[in-house]
Amino acid sequence: MMPNSVSRLRKGHMARRGGLAVGFLAFALAPVFVGSNVTTMGILTEAVIYALVVVSLNLLVGFAGLVSIGQAGFLAVGAYAAGYSANHLHLALPLELLLSGILAGLVGFILGLPSGRLRGHYLVIITLGFGLAVPQIALEATDITNGFTGLSISNTQFGPIVMNSPRAMYYFAFVVVAISMMLILLVLASKSGRAIMAVRDSEAAALAMGIPVARTKVIVFTLSAFFCGIAGDLFAHFEGLVTPADFTLALSLFFLAAVIVGGLGSVGGSIVGALVLVYVQTRSASVGGYSEFIIGAAVVVVLMLFPEGLASIPALLGRKLHLTRGVGELPGPDAAEPGEVSSVIAGADPGDHQGGVNA
Amino acid sequence: MLELDGVSLSFGGVRAVNNLSFEIPDGQITALIGPNGAGKTSILNVISRFYTPQHGRVTFDGKDLLQLPPSEIIDVGIARSFQNVALFKELSVVDNLKIGTDHRSSAGLFSNMFRLPRAVKHERDARREAEEVLEFLDIEAIAERRSGTLSYGHQKLVDLGRALVSRPKLLLLDEPAAGTSEGLKAWLATKIKEIPERFGCAVLLIDHDMLLVLGVSQKVVVVDFGSKIAQGTPDEIRQDRRVIAAYLGEES
Numbered sequence: 001m002m003p004n005s006v007s008r009l010r011k012g013h014m015a016r017r018g019g020l021a022v023g024f025l026a027f028a029l030a031p032v033f034v035g036s037n038v039t040t041m042g043i044l045t046e047a048v049i050y051a052l053v054v055v056s057l058n059l060l061v062g063f064a065g066l067v068s069i070g071q072a073g074f075l076a077v078g079a080y081a082a083g084y085s086a087n088h089l090h091l092a093l094p095l096e097l098l099l100s101g102i103l104a105g106l107v108g109f110i111l112g113l114p115s116g117r118l119r120g121h122y123l124v125i126i127t128l129g130f131g132l133a134v135p136q137i138a139l140e141a142t143d144i145t146n147g148f149t150g151l152s153i154s155n156t157q158f159g160p161i162v163m164n165s166p167r168a169m170y171y172f173a174f175v176v177v178a179i180s181m182m183l184i185l186l187v188l189a190s191k192s193g194r195a196i197m198a199v200r201d202s203e204a205a206a207l208a209m210g211i212p213v214a215r216t217k218v219i220v221f222t223l224s225a226f227f228c229g230i231a232g233d234l235f236a237h238f239e240g241l242v243t244p245a246d247f248t249l250a251l252s253l254f255f256l257a258a259v260i261v262g263g264l265g266s267v268g269g270s271i272v273g274a275l276v277l278v279y280v281q282t283r284s285a286s287v288g289g290y291s292e293f294i295i296g297a298a299v300v301v302v303l304m305l306f307p308e309g310l311a312s313i314p315a316l317l318g319r320k321l322h323l324t325r326g327v328g329e330l331p332g333p334d335a336a337e338p339g340e341v342s343s344v345i346a347g348a349d350p351g352d353h354q355g356g357v358n359a
Numbered sequence: 360m361l362e363l364d365g366v367s368l369s370f371g372g373v374r375a376v377n378n379l380s381f382e383i384p385d386g387q388i389t390a391l392i393g394p395n396g397a398g399k400t401s402i403l404n405v406i407s408r409f410y411t412p413q414h415g416r417v418t419f420d421g422k423d424l425l426q427l428p429p430s431e432i433i434d435v436g437i438a439r440s441f442q443n444v445a446l447f448k449e450l451s452v453v454d455n456l457k458i459g460t461d462h463r464s465s466a467g468l469f470s471n472m473f474r475l476p477r478a479v480k481h482e483r484d485a486r487r488e489a490e491e492v493l494e495f496l497d498i499e500a501i502a503e504r505r506s507g508t509l510s511y512g513h514q515k516l517v518d519l520g521r522a523l524v525s526r527p528k529l530l531l532l533d534e535p536a537a538g539t540s541e542g543l544k545a546w547l548a549t550k551i552k553e554i555p556e557r558f559g560c561a562v563l564l565i566d567h568d569m570l571l572v573l574g575v576s577q578k579v580v581v582v583d584f585g586s587k588i589a590q591g592t593p594d595e596i597r598q599d600r601r602v603i604a605a606y607l608g609e610e611s
């Protein structure tokens with residue numbers, strides 16, 4: 001039975017790795033096909049940056065089961081950190097990205113502190129308040145944020161490489177997002193990732209297994225905010241201007257919708273969810289004023305067809321094609337012969353048996 | 360090894376555990392039996408620090424357990440299963456078991472993110488140890504299945520396996536066979552009997568199924584209405600009047 005199970009383990013991993021490799025190649029090669037179209041490159045760049053935001057939000061909502069509707073707040077922290085660095089600190093790009101991530105992560109840490117104790121509704125209110133407060137603070141803290149006018153970033157440069165074309169900007173975003181996603185996937189496939197999902201599925205069992213539940217929640221908030229802050233830094237470079245009006249509640253809800261459309265607890269799903277919603281948004285922008293309505297309708301349609309999000313499609317297909325085994329044919333101890341172990345319970349009067357079923 | 364001394368626990372007016380004292384010796388299977396509602400699960404919850412008793416002491420190898428938070432109980436060497444199974448249901452069976460090993464890894468978020476050597480080593484150890492326990496419980500075939508989609512019997516096994524893989528000194532099992540088929544019950548009894556020698560730990564086996572319990576344990580503690588009503592070897596318990604009365608009482 002050993003080799004059998006081992007080969008099945010490998011198959012699952014290989015399918016997942018294959019999917020990742022295909023996705024990576026598709027994004028890496030996209031500019032070869034659409035690189036000459038400035039508008040399309042812009043949309044793709046936005047989608048790649050949003051994909052990181054959506055994955056970071058999925059860490060909270062999908063992987064940790066912590067609702068957050070203020071993700072645009074973390075994006076703003078990262079974006080303003082980038083704007084401030086570019087205008088005042090003039091850090092090397094990797095350092096600037098790291099700083100933006102750390103600053104947002106710090107904010108996430110503080111926001112996450114009460115999350116260890118608070119549940120459901122309270123967390124929704126806190127993150128909502130945070131998301132609404134950040135643009136207000138940006139508007140007031142004019143010394144740092146330049147208030148209503150915002151901060152502009154004139155050029156994006158890494159050593160001798162100047163990101164002065166849409167294609168170069170795309171690749172810059174792509175590389176940073178790809179590295180971030182890889183780190184997120186490594187975390188998820190480790191002890192740390194298991195702890196995050198364990199807390200979501202059963203706090204009691206998590207505690208019994210030695211997982212500090214409250215601390216784990218704070219860690220997820222910090223991690224989510226860190227990567228969202230990095231996305232915010234990219235966002236600032238991509239837009240070239242950061243203003244308080246960029247970070248609306250609608251944007252936070254857009255990210256949440258992408259998480260749900262893609263599928264809770266699926267990194268690949270979040271990437272697809274971001275792509276799909278950015279596409280719908282772009283298309284619907286031409287039907288002036290109805291954009292949000294159309295996005296909402298798209299979300300409803302997807303969820304009616306695939307209640308668990310787009311990420312569930314491969315599994316659904318697999319079941320249709322009978323690639324996965326049915327429940328009934330599993331081997332295992334359920335098939336054990338009752339008679340073969342009577343020696344264990346020998347000595348007891350069968351009359352004592354109380355029909356111990358207590359399900 | 361584990362010692363309860365005068366432990367009392369009340370919920371409002373309900374006295375779930377009443378001035379209870381007993382000891383769990385090293386390397387053996389101690390059974391805790393009693394009718395439904397006798398307070399068995401409450402006692403297990405006291406030991407694993409989910410409940411704090413109003414009175415009494417609980418010590419393990421001389422350490423005062425009541426000073427510890429629930430998340431540190433596994434570090435002193437006590438692991439538990441859950442009466443109604445509490446699996447990480449979105450995770451695969453093997454990941455559930457790996458979590459049982461995770462408390463032993465010192466790798467933090469940073470080490471895990473950058474796959475530093477200690478994180479890599481732990482992943483390898485975790486998988487190997489999980490596979491050993493999967494094999495012991497004869498569930499390698501469902502290693503990659505999402506645990507929430509399994510039959511109740513398989514879920515009970517995963518719940519037990521997750522506690523076992525943590526290499527505890529004391530394994531607390533809350534009705535591991537309840538709600539499963541007769542075949543699985545009997546098979547499980549043989550497996551539980553093997554645990555002390557194979558995994559080098561003591562077991563506290565809770566059940567209200569006398570038949571299962573008397574066949575596998577070396578020591579039996581009987582509780583009713585939160586109080587200890589008898590204690591002894593399985594043979595002594597079988598003849599104990601009060602035990603028989605308590606059980607007949609439940610049946611009527």
Ligand SMILES: Nc1ncnc2c1ncn2[C@@H]1O[C@H](COP(=O)(O)OP(=O)(O)O)[C@@H](O)[C@H]1O
Pocket residue numbers: 370373374375393394395396397398399400401402
């Ligand atoms: N969390 C709780 N809150 C209130 N009462 C409880 C709680 N847990 C257990 N009890 C009560 O304590 C008594 C013992 O329950 P329990 O320990 O589950 O018994 P057993 O496991 O022997 O069936 C019961 O009367 C039960 O209702």
Ligand SMILES: [Mg+2]
Pocket residue numbers: 399400401442
């Ligand atoms: Mg119970």
